[in-house]
Amino acid sequence: MVDAISLVIIGCAILGFLYSAKQWAAVYSVKMDGHPDDTHINRGDSAPDALEQMKNLGKIIQVGADAFLYAEYKYLAVFVVVFTVVVIFAVDVYAAIAFVLGCFTSTFSGWIGMKIATYTNYRTSHQCWSSVTLGYAVAIQGGSVMGLSLVAMGLLVLMLLILCFKSMGHFDSPEQMYEAIAGYGLGGSSIALFGRVGGGIYTKAADVGADLSGKIDNGMDEDDPRNPACIADNVGDNVGDIAGMGADLFGSFAEATCAALVVASASDIKDNWEAMMFPLLLSAGGIVSGIITLLVCNLFYKVKKNADVEKALKGVLVISTVLETPFIYGTAVYSLPKEFKMGDFEATPLTACWPVWLGLWSGLIIGYTTEYFTSHSYKPVRNIANSQATSAATGIIFGLAVGYNSCVVPTLCLGVTVLVAHSLLGMYGIALAALGMLSTMTMGLTIDAYGPISDNAGGIAEMAGLSMEVRKITDALDAAGNTTAAIGKGFAIGSAALVSLALFGAYTVRADIKSVNILDPWTFTGLLLGAMIPYAFSAMTMTSVGYAAQDMVEECRMQFKEILAGTAQPDYDRCIKISTEASLKEMIAPGLLVMLSPLAAGLLFGKNCTAGLLTGSLVSGVQMAISMSNTGGAWDNAKKFIEATGAKGSEQHKNAVTGDTVGDPLKDTSGPAINIVMKLSAIISLVFGGFIAHYSSDTGGPFWITMIK
Numbered sequence: 131m132v133d134a135i136s137l138v139i140i141g142c143a144i145l146g147f148l149y150s151a152k153q154w155a156a157v158y159s160v161k162m163d164g165h166p167d168d169t170h171i172n173r174g175d176s177a178p179d180a181l182e183q184m185k186n187l188g189k190i191i192q193v194g195a196d197a198f199l200y201a202e203y204k205y206l207a208v209f210v211v212v213f214t215v216v217v218i219f220a221v222d223v224y225a226a227i228a229f230v231l232g233c234f235t236s237t238f239s240g241w242i243g244m245k246i247a248t249y250t251n252y253r254t255s256h257q258c259w260s261s262v263t264l265g266y267a268v269a270i271q272g273g274s275v276m277g278l279s280l281v282a283m284g285l286l287v288l289m290l291l292i293l294c295f296k297s298m299g300h301f302d303s304p305e306q307m308y309e310a311i312a313g314y315g316l317g318g319s320s321i322a323l324f325g326r327v328g329g330g331i332y333t334k335a336a337d338v339g340a341d342l343s344g345k346i347d348n349g350m351d352e353d354d355p356r357n358p359a360c361i362a363d364n365v366g367d368n369v370g371d372i373a374g375m376g377a378d379l380f381g382s383f384a385e386a387t388c389a390a391l392v393v394a395s396a397s398d399i400k401d402n403w404e405a406m407m408f409p410l411l412l413s414a415g416g417i418v419s420g421i422i423t424l425l426v427c428n429l430f431y432k433v434k435k436n437a438d439v440e441k442a443l444k445g446v447l448v449i450s451t452v453l454e455t456p457f458i459y460g461t462a463v464y465s466l467p468k469e470f471k472m473g474d475f476e477a478t479p480l481t482a483c484w485p486v487w488l489g490l491w492s493g494l495i496i497g498y499t500t501e502y503f504t505s506h507s508y509k510p511v512r513n514i515a516n517s518q519a520t521s522a523a524t525g526i527i528f529g530l531a532v533g534y535n536s537c538v539v540p541t542l543c544l545g546v547t548v549l550v551a552h553s554l555l556g557m558y559g560i561a562l563a564a565l566g567m568l569s570t571m572t573m574g575l576t577i578d579a580y581g582p583i584s585d586n587a588g589g590i591a592e593m594a595g596l597s598m599e600v601r602k603i604t605d606a607l608d609a610a611g612n613t614t615a616a617i618g619k620g621f622a623i624g625s626a627a628l629v630s631l632a633l634f635g636a637y638t639v640r641a642d643i644k645s646v647n648i649l650d651p652w653t654f655t656g657l658l659l660g661a662m663i664p665y666a667f668s669a670m671t672m673t674s675v676g677y678a679a680q681d682m683v684e685e686c687r688m689q690f691k692e693i694l695a696g697t698a699q700p701d702y703d704r705c706i707k708i709s710t711e712a713s714l715k716e717m718i719a720p721g722l723l724v725m726l727s728p729l730a731a732g733l734l735f736g737k738n739c740t741a742g743l744l745t746g747s748l749v750s751g752v753q754m755a756i757s758m759s760n761t762g763g764a765w766d767n768a769k770k771f772i773e774a775t776g777a778k779g780s781e782q783h784k785n786a787v788t789g790d791t792v793g794d795p796l797k798d799t800s801g802p803a804i805n806i807v808m809k810l811s812a813i814i815s816l817v818f819g820g821f822i823a824h825y826s827s828d829t830g831g832p833f834w835i836t837m838i839k
Contacts, residue, residue, distance in 0.1 A: 135404050135411070135465060139289050142414035146282030146572070149421045153271045153278070154246070160253045160268055165260050177595025181256075184594045187361075188252030191586065194365035194706045195248050199241060199373060201710055202328050205718075206237065206321060213320070217313060220821045224299055224310035228291060229817075232317020232384060235287050239380045240325050240373035242283075243276040247372045247579060251364075251586035258587065258603040259596065265603055266433045266442065269583045270576065274424055276376060277575035278417065284380050285413050288314060288387060292410075304406075308388070308395040309640055309820075315385035315633075316813045320725070322377035323806040327671060327720050329374035330799030332713035333366025334675045336705065337798075339682025341791045348690065349779060355593040358689045358700035359682055362709045364589045367582040370798060371615070375578050378622060378806060382629050383413060383568055385813050389632035390561035392816065396639050397558070398471040408465045412486065412565045415457040420572030423450040436606035443577050443614045450573040451494050458486045458566065472558045485551035485559040489566025489628060492543040493621050499543075500620030500756075503536035504763035505613050506771035510535075514768040515786065522785035525768065529789055533761030537753050540620065544627050544752070557635025564628035567621070578618040581611035609770065616763045619802060623759065626805035627752040633812035634744045640819030641737045643830065646745065652735050652831045656742025660811075661750040663727055663743075667720050667807050668754065668800040674716030675795040681708050724807050728815045732822030738830035740815050740822055747811050755804040762797025765789035 164181040177183065210233045217226040250272030258265035291314060301307040340359035344350040350357055390409040399405040423446060431445035432438065462479035470477055503510050510532045518525035551559035568574075584607035591604040638646070648654055685708055692698035732740040769786035777783050815822065825833045 133403065135407050136289065136293060139407065139410050139414045140286060142417045143282045143286035143289070145421070146278045146417040149424075150275050150278040150282065154275045156271045157250050157253060157268055157275065160257060162253065162256055168260050176597040176600065180594045180596050184252050184255055184590055187590045187593055188248070190361055190702060191251065191364050191368070192248040194361060195244050195368045197706065198332060198365065198369050198710045198713075199244060201714055202324070203237060205714055206233075206324055209320070209324070217817070220818055221313070222310060224295060224301075224307075225313035225817060228311050228313030229317040231287060231291055232314040233321050234317075235284055236318040236321035236325075236377045236380050239280045239283060240321070240377040242279055243376035243579060244368050244373040246272055246275045247368050247583050247586070250583050252590050254583055254587035254607070255590045255594065255596065255604060258591065258607070259600050262436055262439065262603045262606060263433050265587070265607055266439055269580050269587065269607060272583050273576040273579035276372070276579040277572040278420060280376055280380055280575055281383065281413060281417055281572050284383050285410065285417070288384065289410060304400040305392075305395045308391040312388040312392055312636070312813065312816050315381065315388040316817045318377070318384040319381035319806060319810045319813050322374070322381040323724060323803070323810050324717055324721050325377040326374040326803045326806055327799070328713045328717040329366070329370030330795075330803055331671065331674050331678055331716050332709045333363070333370035334795045334799045335678030335682050335712055336362035336366045336709045337794050338675065338679035338791050339686055339705070341787060342679070343683050343686035343690065345787050348694070356693050356700060357686065358693070358702055359686050359705045360589065360593065361702040362682075362705040364586050365706060366709065367585050371582040372579055374802070375618070375622070376575065378802065379568070379571055379575055381806065381809060382564075382622070382625050383571060385633055385809055386561060386564040386568055386625075386629045387413065388813075389629065389636040389816070390558060390565060392636040393558045393561055393632075393639060394472070397473055399467070402467065402470075404465045405467060405470065408461065408482070409561070409565055411461045411465055412458065412569050413571075415461050416454060416569040416572055419450055419453040419457050420570070420576075422453055423573055436603060439606050440610040440613055443580065443610050446573050446577055447494060447497065447570065447617065450570040451490060454490060454569050455487065458490070458569070459483050472555050475555050477555055481554050482562060484554055485547070485562040486566035486569070488547045488550055489563035490569055492547045493567035493570070493624055495543050496540045496620045496624040497617035499536065499539040500616050500760060501613055503532055503760050504616040504767055506767040506774070511764050511767045511771060514764055514789070515771045518768060518772070518785040518789065519782045522788040525765070525785055525789045526792060529761050529765045529768070529793065532764045533757035536760040537756045540624055540756055541753070544624060547628065548631060557632065557639075560628060560635060561632035564625060564632050567625040567628060574618055574621055577614040581615035581618070584608045584611040612767060612770070616760070619759045619763070619797070620756070622802065622805055623752065623755045626755070626808050627748065630744070630748045630808040630812045633809065633816050634741070634748070637744065637812060637815045637819050638741065640816055641740075641823040643737060643741055646738070646741045648742070650738055650830070652738040653742040655735060656731055656739035657746040659727070659731060660743035660746025660748075663723070663747050663811070664751040664754045664804050664807055667723055667804065668758070670720045670723065671800045671803060672795045674712070674720075675799055678709065678712030678716065681712060720803075724810050725814060728811050729818060729822070732815070732818070733825050734832060736826040736831040736833070737822050738826070739832075744812050744815055748808050751804045751808045755801050758796040758801035758804070762793030762801065765793035766797065
């Protein structure tokens with residue numbers, strides 16, 4: 131029989147699915163008829179066949195995205211089978227079951243997001259033909275389908291997995307059961323890494339190739355239909371920023387929850403079912419507050435003109451954060467005892483709320499800090515744009531400085547959150563802080579998905595030949611999407627840092643490490659190796675983008691000879707194929723680096739070395755992820771700021787395009803993927819913690835050291 135608290139969690143997940151279906155119905159009901167009854171529509175200089183072109187372009191992007199994911203998932207199926215066997219032999223069958231479920235849920239999450247986005251993008255273009263109000267509405271509805279359905283699915287599958295293991299599994303203790311459930315987070319993050327890296331290489335190979343051959347070589351606009359790489363670029367927005375981001379944040383949710391469960395299972399509340407389910411209830415409350423946000427947001431932030439779009443998107447984050455704050459307290463009072471012990475810490479429901487609140491509001495601060503350093507409404511990006519009037523080199527120097535400077539406030543927020551959370555509840559407090567930052571994930575994913583949808587809508591509007599008035603609307607949606615995408619990346623990096631630290635704490639419990647002493651030579655060796663991993667990973671992914679972009683440029687230049695002569699049409703499929711093949715080939719080596727490093731360190735140099743590796747990877751990774759993402763975002767928006775001033779085609783604009791092209795792999799390939807580098811290293815160490823400890827000496831060094839002595 132299912133207890134009341136389990137029913138609450140399952141009920142919230144089902145509610146998320148139902149509201150997601152309602153939003154999907156609203157998107158599905160959009161008629162692609164050209165608004166024949168709209169007497170106020172301004173068709174202006176739209177092409178006569180604009181409606182048919184919109185439909186055709188939407189279908190081409192759908193087919194291209196489907197083809198990439200189908201090819202990628204064939205590779206991933208082989209990986210899942212092989213790694214499942216490894217988990218069975220190194221851990222146990224239960225962990226392998228959880229791993230497979232995590233892989234499936236992550237894969238399905240990315241696929242759902244991509245299907246929704248490619249269905250919504252050209253409908254958004256169509257609605258912008260009528261007004262910015264209708265265009266914004268369908269874009270945000272499409273984004274919310276992904277946000278709600280992904281969180282609901284992740285929560286429901288995890289809850290059912292726990293109930294199945296609890297009723298039918300054979301475990302010696304609660305600790306053993308929750309350690310096996312950690313395989314769910316490992317599966318989610320493994321798929322996320324390949325999805326992020328593969329999708330990131332795909333989209334940036336197309337984007338850089340399109341910019342170099344189209345903009346710089348031939349002075350074309352962003353989405354000129356004559357550019358054969360522009361469709362691949364639009365496909366890449368979906369497979370990278372939708373499928374990849376969806377899998378990434380699903381992995382964060384699964385890992386943070388698993389870390390909290392593992393740490394709690396080694397405490398006094400391990401036999402208190404209601405208290406153990408507190409982490410899942412936080413995510414369940416996030417679904418409810420997300421739905422309320424969607425219902426009330428239009429009351430406070432009405433979108434009637436182009437300038438209202440960015441305010442409305444930020445309002446989604448602010449309202450959801452405010453609503454989630456009392457939800458957290460109610461959840462704690464409902465599920466936690468009036469007094470309980472977490473290791474050496476005495477706690478109450480209010481004590482547990484503080485780490486969650488800190489994580490929640492730190493996420494919002496990090497998001498707004500990211501916006502300040504990447505939006506062209508503020509001084510940092512405008513300084514970059516002004517410097518590009520001198521040369522591309524000065525723009526690159528200013529952009530790097532902006533990225534480095536943008537690390538300060540997020541690091542302070544994370545430091546304060548970690549300090550307070552750990553002081554109150556130890557590693558359990560840090561896991562709760564991570565869940566607090568992720569508690570508004572329904573709305574975070576909504577605006578993340580909105581970005582690529584509106585970006586695609588703008589590209590489709592230009593390629594279909596819609597009027598300049600319509601394209602001003604799609605440009606406004608796209609510009610707001612760029613700002614919120616930067617906020618989303620800051621949010622994802624901050625949550626990844628907290629999740630990684632929480633997983634590190636769970637690993638020390640699993641591997642029976644009482645303290646991590648950096649004076650220990652094995653720990654310090656691991657610290658150096660771990661600090662190096664984000665650099666090696668970034669070098670591999672950026673090199674991959676460079677090689678793939680070279681192939682794309684050569685293909686485009688060859689096609690342009692005939693296209694510009696009027697003797698041939700662009701071969702979009704050829705460019706899609708180049709991006710697909712390059713990304714699938716190049717994603718393997720970075721993935722293996724991340725997955726094998728903690729295992730190799732533990733088996734060769736002991737569990738203390740793995741602890742050092744996780745610490746080094748986290749400390750260097752979070753700085754790199756923030757600076758790379760924000761540097762790339764600042765260069766991108768400096769280019770857009772110059773375009774908005776009417777200087778398109780000038781020497782200053784060409785310098786800005788160079789900066790934007792350099793920044794593309796930083797902000798959309800290497801930077802975001804470092805999130806998963808930090809998390810995946812930690813979750814692998816947690817799942818294989820017992821295995822690593824078995825091959826370590828009594829002092830935490832390698833097993834072979836005792837043989838030498």
